[in-house]
Amino acid sequence: MAKVSIYLNFQGNAQEAFNFYKEVFGADFSSPFMFMRDIPPMEGMPPLPEQELGAVMHVALPILGGTELMGTDMLESMGHKLIVGNNTTINLEPDTRTETERLFNALSAGGSDVAPLADQFWGAYWGCCLDKFGIRWMFNCYEKA
Secondary structure, three states, rough: EEEEEEEEEOOOOOHHHHHHHHHHHOOOEEEEEEHHHHOOOOOOOOOOHHHHOOEEEEEEEEEEOOEEEEEOOOOOOHOOOOOOOOOEEEEEEEHHHHHHHHHHHHHHOEEEEEEEEEEEOOOOOOEEEEEOOOOOEEEEEEEOO
């Protein structure tokens, strides 16, 4: 079933923030902490610096009314710098690749493609874009090709 969630970016303190949110909302993680050290080696990508291996790759926590907060730490080694405006992303999880592509193409028109849609190791057809109004959108579709 399609759903929407809110994706938050942090600069090294995602684990602290999500442990705080867990207490505030009294909820259990729907996806426990995955760390950068858990990412399998990818061809053409240099290894991460030792100090970034403990950074949060992904975490998810249900909050209210079926809404889920998700989060990650941004990596300085990849040129990521947290600023107000890139710390929040609307995550869409359409049911089909066709709908994912339609939404991605419409929202990225006149904006900028941050990452084109592609199959990822966590099992999703994933991409991210900044629309022409400066809003960040992320896509995760779990329909198989």
